[in-house]
Amino acid sequence: xxxxxxxxxxxxxxxxxxxxxxxxxxxxxxxxxxxxxxxxxxxxxxxxxxxxxxxxxxxxxxxxxxxxxxxxxxxxxxxxxxxxxxxxxxxxxxxxxxxxxxxxxxxxxxxxxxxxxxxxxxxxxxxxxxxxxxxxxxxxxxxxxxxxxxxxxxxxxxxxxxxxxxxxxxxxxxxxxxxxxxxxxxxxxxxxxxxxxxxxxxxxxxxxxxxxxxxxxxxxxxxxxxxxxxxxxxxxxxxxxxxxxxxxxxxxxxxxxxxxxxxxxxxxxxxxxxxxxxxxxxxxxxxxxxxxxxxxxxxxxxxxxxxxxxxxxxxxxxxxxxxxxxxxxxxxxxxxxxxxxxxxxxxxxxxxxxxxxxxxxxxxxxxxxxxxxxxxxxxxxxxxxxxxxxxxxxxxxxxxxxxxxxxxxxxxxxxxxxxxxxxxxxxxxxxxxx
Amino acid sequence: xxxxxxxxxxxxxxxxxxxxxxxxxxxxxxxxxxxxxxxxxxxxxxxxxxxxxxxxxxxxxxxxxxxxxxxxxxxxxxxxxxxxxxxxxxxxxxxxxxxxxxxxxxxxxxxxxxxxxxxxxxxxxxxxxxxxxxxxxxxxxxxxxxxxxxxxxxxxxxxxxxxxxxxxxxxxxxxxxxxxxxxxxxxxxxxxxxxxxxxxxxxxxxxxxxxxxxxxxxxxxxxxxxxxxxxxxxxxxxxxxxxxxxxxxxxxxxxxxxxxxxx
Numbered sequence: 001x002x003x004x005x006x007x008x009x010x011x012x013x014x015x016x017x018x019x020x021x022x023x024x025x026x027x028x029x030x031x032x033x034x035x036x037x038x039x040x041x042x043x044x045x046x047x048x049x050x051x052x053x054x055x056x057x058x059x060x061x062x063x064x065x066x067x068x069x070x071x072x073x074x075x076x077x078x079x080x081x082x083x084x085x086x087x088x089x090x091x092x093x094x095x096x097x098x099x100x101x102x103x104x105x106x107x108x109x110x111x112x113x114x115x116x117x118x119x120x121x122x123x124x125x126x127x128x129x130x131x132x133x134x135x136x137x138x139x140x141x142x143x144x145x146x147x148x149x150x151x152x153x154x155x156x157x158x159x160x161x162x163x164x165x166x167x168x169x170x171x172x173x174x175x176x177x178x179x180x181x182x183x184x185x186x187x188x189x190x191x192x193x194x195x196x197x198x199x200x201x202x203x204x205x206x207x208x209x210x211x212x213x214x215x216x217x218x219x220x221x222x223x224x225x226x227x228x229x230x231x232x233x234x235x236x237x238x239x240x241x242x243x244x245x246x247x248x249x250x251x252x253x254x255x256x257x258x259x260x261x262x263x264x265x266x267x268x269x270x271x272x273x274x275x276x277x278x279x280x281x282x283x284x285x286x287x288x289x290x291x292x293x294x295x296x297x298x299x300x301x302x303x304x305x306x307x308x309x310x311x312x313x314x315x316x317x318x319x320x321x322x323x324x325x326x327x328x329x330x331x332x333x334x335x336x337x338x339x340x341x342x343x344x345x346x347x348x349x350x351x352x353x354x355x356x357x358x359x360x361x362x363x364x365x366x367x368x369x370x371x372x373x374x375x376x377x378x379x380x381x382x383x384x385x386x387x388x389x390x391x392x393x394x395x396x397x398x399x400x401x402x403x404x405x406x407x408x409x410x411x412x413x414x415x416x417x418x419x420x421x422x423x424x425x426x427x428x429x430x431x432x433x434x
Numbered sequence: 435x436x437x438x439x440x441x442x443x444x445x446x447x448x449x450x451x452x453x454x455x456x457x458x459x460x461x462x463x464x465x466x467x468x469x470x471x472x473x474x475x476x477x478x479x480x481x482x483x484x485x486x487x488x489x490x491x492x493x494x495x496x497x498x499x500x501x502x503x504x505x506x507x508x509x510x511x512x513x514x515x516x517x518x519x520x521x522x523x524x525x526x527x528x529x530x531x532x533x534x535x536x537x538x539x540x541x542x543x544x545x546x547x548x549x550x551x552x553x554x555x556x557x558x559x560x561x562x563x564x565x566x567x568x569x570x571x572x573x574x575x576x577x578x579x580x581x582x583x584x585x586x587x588x589x590x591x592x593x594x595x596x597x598x599x600x601x602x603x604x605x606x607x608x609x610x611x612x613x614x615x616x617x618x619x620x621x622x623x624x625x626x627x628x629x630x631x632x633x634x635x636x637x638x639x640x641x642x643x644x645x646x647x648x649x650x651x652x653x654x655x656x657x658x659x660x661x662x663x664x665x666x667x668x669x670x671x672x673x674x675x676x677x678x679x680x681x682x683x684x685x686x687x688x689x690x691x692x693x694x695x696x697x
Binding site (some may be wrong): 252259263285313318322369403427433 | 438439440441443460462464465466467471474475478479490492493495496497499501502503504505506507508509510512513514515516517539542543544547548588589592593594595616619620622623625626627628629630631632633634635636637638639640641642645646
């Protein structure tokens, strides 16, 4: 029976890890649907950014309540997972509390995890409250309907259930330890679950062992389920926040990349000696689909946890325009998933004939003031502006789709060297009036 | 106090065998727009009074291409940029100051990879330098106790991380700086960036400049200070919309400095 349980555990663990790895591989493939980008300059600064922004959560605390609650869940998640390591060891080798040989350190750690578990539970309650009772507006934008809100709710509920399972498991364990049951060595300290022991003291040892096993299995199955839920969910940010911050832009936010293909074309016209005559003329300007974006933009889409800080600081969103930077990221992820799946079914060369413009309208693109508020607000340095901008370039350069006023502005710049219709010879007239 | 100021062009100085220390890039708004011309003139008066050796390009200046670029027209942007770079390089320009954060951002960040490498500063940075060096001083606390709020432009603030220089100018003039709720890194756009200045806003329930101006008015300040000709226009329109003309003024920091110096 003992070995059967171990064998079962190993199989379950193996299957869970296998499916997780398969899904991650698909996500990796979808991310690399994007254009190759070489981002490896200034590595010390990149490590620093990752340490500060992802590990140190520096941008989360800009909004203190959500920031502190998030840090509790984050620290709880990272540290309580150390206990998962023990659970895995116990599961494979049939041991019980394998790390208890650490003595007082172990006791202190278990006690600390319990306090964290309780705090995580409370933080999840607060988060649910913010979402559904306080109804904070950024959680109720149009793009949050359906799956997005369900996803957020599932994550919080799963986390709460996992914390309860952990605490109940510890509570039964304590009772078993106190009753001197075989196998259940006295180890750990239980500052929180000691208050739950009352639920179990009236049971005999055999029943308690069943309870303990049920909670133990429930906890670990819950964690393995969650492991496999995460890559389908916005919760993937717990992994991708790290590479996303590492690869985030280091140059000034106002610097919009110059397109080298166009530089060559312009040189051919103005100064052919500077141009590379062998450079092929560009196939396409700007972004029509996710395949035209840099891969870091698609990674950003998978890293987005839909918190909506971007949207709540976007001047266009605030004033009721259709643009929402969060939706830009969600659409990019949805499109990458869709195209990835189509290619999986029909082969890598297949194209389904759709584009990112089927998800994001010109009205949204035109509403952007390029103010960088969304980029600044993102706790993990996602850059919705880059996507908006490249899609706008496509509309302007490939489709000549732009408001008449912009067409006029462009022709003024071309003919009068100013966006308005003034004569260039009047440019210095102001100097006569001073 | 008003005296005739002669604004030298680079070409003129070159003809005399002279060289300016800094090129003042006026920008299209500063050159043509009536409201923005006031900022240009104020800044020139300051440069003149402090004795900075500056020059403008005059008729040889041309749009940086910023609005074309933000509107997605990379081709037109690069045509403009290359032409400007050719002019600037021909005159061996090394340092540029501009009163427009859009010109500032474009020349500073987007010209270098096209062959235009210059030291580029925004006029608020130059003013702060002059204050620090003791060349620009204010007598008798010109704005003592006066409530002034400051609107960060996106292209000076978030785009380039310049938040302090403009605030230190206000401090030097003894003004009481009252910040808006959204300021510094989280400052709200005036609505004009990204070539929005040149088109109608998309459909929504409010104009961005009205949202921002209301926030500025809430501070109780009688002056909204700004650093960008577009912001100045947008906020000025916001004031008109709120019927606060005469109560609240929108002024560029150069205009405030010129006022304080009675120029």
